[in-house]
Amino acid sequence: MATTLTARYAANGNPIEVIELAEEALAAPANGEISVKLLFAPVNPSDINMLEGTYGVKLPLPAVAGNEGVGRVEVVGAGVSDYQVGDLVKTPSTRGTWRQAVTCPAADCIKLPPSLTPEQASMIYVNPPTAWCMLHDFVDLQPGEWVIQNAANSAVGRCVIQIAKALGWKTINLVRREELVEELKALGGDIVVVEAPDTFKQIKTWTNGKPPRLALNAVGGDSAGTLSKSLGDGGKLVTYGGMSKQPIKLATGPLIFKDLSYHGFWMTRWYANRSAQERDTMYQKLADLFANGELKIAVDKVCPLREIKQAVTAALQEKRGGKILLNLQ
Amino acid sequence: MATTLTARYAANGNPIEVIELAEEALAAPANGEISVKLLFAPVNPSDINMLEGTYGVKLPLPAVAGNEGVGRVEVVGAGVSDYQVGDLVKTPSTRGTWRQAVTCPAADCIKLPPSLTPEQASMIYVNPPTAWCMLHDFVDLQPGEWVIQNAANSAVGRCVIQIAKALGWKTINLVRREELVEELKALGGDIVVVEAPDTFKQIKTWTNGKPPRLALNAVGGDSAGTLSKSLGDGGKLVTYGGMSKQPIKLATGPLIFKDLSYHGFWMTRWYANRSAQERDTMYQKLADLFANGELKIAVDKVCPLREIKQAVTAALQEKRGGKILLNLQ
Numbered sequence: 001m002a003t004t005l006t007a008r009y010a011a012n013g014n015p016i017e018v019i020e021l022a023e024e025a026l027a028a029p030a031n032g033e034i035s036v037k038l039l040f041a042p043v044n045p046s047d048i049n050m051l052e053g054t055y056g057v058k059l060p061l062p063a064v065a066g067n068e069g070v071g072r073v074e075v076v077g078a079g080v081s082d083y084q085v086g087d088l089v090k091t092p093s094t095r096g097t098w099r100q101a102v103t104c105p106a107a108d109c110i111k112l113p114p115s116l117t118p119e120q121a122s123m124i125y126v127n128p129p130t131a132w133c134m135l136h137d138f139v140d141l142q143p144g145e146w147v148i149q150n151a152a153n154s155a156v157g158r159c160v161i162q163i164a165k166a167l168g169w170k171t172i173n174l175v176r177r178e179e180l181v182e183e184l185k186a187l188g189g190d191i192v193v194v195e196a197p198d199t200f201k202q203i204k205t206w207t208n209g210k211p212p213r214l215a216l217n218a219v220g221g222d223s224a225g226t227l228s229k230s231l232g233d234g235g236k237l238v239t240y241g242g243m244s245k246q247p248i249k250l251a252t253g254p255l256i257f258k259d260l261s262y263h264g265f266w267m268t269r270w271y272a273n274r275s276a277q278e279r280d281t282m283y284q285k286l287a288d289l290f291a292n293g294e295l296k297i298a299v300d301k302v303c304p305l306r307e308i309k310q311a312v313t314a315a316l317q318e319k320r321g322g323k324i325l326l327n328l329q
Numbered sequence: 330m331a332t333t334l335t336a337r338y339a340a341n342g343n344p345i346e347v348i349e350l351a352e353e354a355l356a357a358p359a360n361g362e363i364s365v366k367l368l369f370a371p372v373n374p375s376d377i378n379m380l381e382g383t384y385g386v387k388l389p390l391p392a393v394a395g396n397e398g399v400g401r402v403e404v405v406g407a408g409v410s411d412y413q414v415g416d417l418v419k420t421p422s423t424r425g426t427w428r429q430a431v432t433c434p435a436a437d438c439i440k441l442p443p444s445l446t447p448e449q450a451s452m453i454y455v456n457p458p459t460a461w462c463m464l465h466d467f468v469d470l471q472p473g474e475w476v477i478q479n480a481a482n483s484a485v486g487r488c489v490i491q492i493a494k495a496l497g498w499k500t501i502n503l504v505r506r507e508e509l510v511e512e513l514k515a516l517g518g519d520i521v522v523v524e525a526p527d528t529f530k531q532i533k534t535w536t537n538g539k540p541p542r543l544a545l546n547a548v549g550g551d552s553a554g555t556l557s558k559s560l561g562d563g564g565k566l567v568t569y570g571g572m573s574k575q576p577i578k579l580a581t582g583p584l585i586f587k588d589l590s591y592h593g594f595w596m597t598r599w600y601a602n603r604s605a606q607e608r609d610t611m612y613q614k615l616a617d618l619f620a621n622g623e624l625k626i627a628v629d630k631v632c633p634l635r636e637i638k639q640a641v642t643a644a645l646q647e648k649r650g651g652k653i654l655l656n657l658q
């Protein structure tokens with residue numbers, strides 16, 4: 001039987017230490033299965049958390065790493081009518097995507113819009129839809145309405161800036177480093193500032209008295225407090241990460257008298273709860289934004305799968321110029 | 330012109346000090362107005378907060394105190410067709426209810442179900458509907474489903490126990506004093522325990538593996554943390570008070586992976602946002618619960634309006650056997 005190279009982990013721990021290369025058997029597709037040759041996969045924060053064992057999902061170990069990634073169908077098994085050789089597909093997270101090839105049930109794959117480049121397609125499953133859904137699912141944003149976010153330089157944060165701009169919403173973006181201000185403004189951020197304890201005091205001026213009803217939080221702690229104080233009546237703070245590892249503190253008054261509410265967003269739950277049609281409609285809209293240049297995901301470095309430890313090391317650096325992408329070809 | 334005795338405050342501060350008796354002019358009803366002879370009014374925590382100046386609403390000072398209270402229509406002005414002499418009415422909060430009589434627009438009053446006793450009617454505007462709405466507006470509770478609350482001995486907490494029981498839901502009630510356990514069980518509480526740091530660990534056993542999706546919080550701080558940890562997937566924590574004056578701390582993980590969300594409830598907003606018909610339907614259901622004995626509000630003491638400082642002093646005592654009610658007759 002053929003084998004394929006994978007990057008897997010047999011235990012949780014320091015990501016750089018636990019990730020390792022391993023050959024795995026690659027079967028010919030059985031009934032209902034397809035074989036996919038993988039092309040690219042990003043190293044996402046959630047992949048790092050999976051290696052550490054701190055994510056909301058755990059796989060039986062050893063497991064091949066990688067939650068997202070894209071390939072092209074190479075062999076179509078019997079009984080599969082909706083895939084053709086060459087189709088661009090997202091392979092199942094449960095099998096891991098940091099691998100050269102996989103044979104798996106066609107029903108567990110997602111066919112992606114053919115207009116996407118393989119690099120774009122490899123990153124359409126996690127960050128752009130997280131930004132898209134958070135901008136759509138909590139507040140019925142009106143044209144020209146303001147949204148505020150921290151971690152604005154994160155991959156999701158950058159998608160939020162671009163998608164909001166494309167859809168006619170304005171963004172206030174909090175960052176931690178001065179040198180990011182001009183860069184994120186160039187990306188489309190309306191207001192980009194280094195976060196300070198009194199940032200919230202300027203919200204009224206910036207928004208002409210119409211403070212945001214939607215705040216996106218990937219930091220927690222004091223930064224989430226700044227977002228809370230920036231929200232107007234009925235505002236919602238949506239948390240999708242906790243980089244500071246500090247809890248969010250809610251004062252009682254604003255909860256009751258300003259009707260603020262606090263929610264979490266997890267793309268994995270969205271996929272579990274929504275229909276394939278909703279998902280595919282969103283992907284097409286994201287593909288259109290990619291196609292017309294309104295959405296770009298910066299790539300800092302492309303690493304071959306064989307250099308997986310260097311790739312994970314690079315992904316752990318805070319100051320990157322974009323995603324670390326694995327070249328699986 | 331006739332005058333009427335009122336309890337008013339000219340400044341915010343220590344409630345016992347700022348509350349004072351004063352005569353106020355009482356006009357005959359003009360077009361569209363009614364004159365109401367007040368009967369009873371409770372001293373609620375929100376009234377105390379208004380005196381302190383810590384509530385979400387402020388009135389121009391001096392102001393007559395009291396948010397709820399009931400009277401009977403004594404004179405019906407010209408152009409008023411929906412009120413008759415003797416009707417039981419809630420008079421407007423903006424005019425204060427700690428007074429012997431008031432003349433005000435009929436449109437600002439609420440006609441209450443005639444089956445209510447004056448004492449019940451005087452307390453139907455704040456506590457029972459707060460419990461009713463929190464049990465209805467956030468989670469679509471199924472028959473036999475569990476709800477958890479802290480401050481279970483508060484007036485709202487006691488309404489929650491009784492209304493939940495009447496409607497077929499089960500309650501886990503956290504209290505701070507052992508001597509309340511049997512009393513609240515007798516009131517209908519299914520589980521009543523003195524709160525401890527590990528209380529949440531027993532939730533699965535108590536609920537047979539179906540943890541609550543609704544938690545009601547009037548304390549904040551660590552107690553709100555206990556409620557959070559008790560909630561099942563998709564659970565909602567609804568805050569209507571913050572007696573500990575400590576913020577609620579939200580860990581990022583449960584927000585994202587357990588889909589917990591945090592909300593505030595304010596009866597004043599509910600009244601502002603909902604129709605008179607919705608309100609009256611709820612009042613009728615509450616009146617039915619009062620009538621058949623399923624809902625009772627304990628009264629610790631009835632004080633005449635002239636003893637307002639003693640009444641406020643009594644309301645500030647933590648260990649009471651029920652509401653302090655002002656007799657306004």
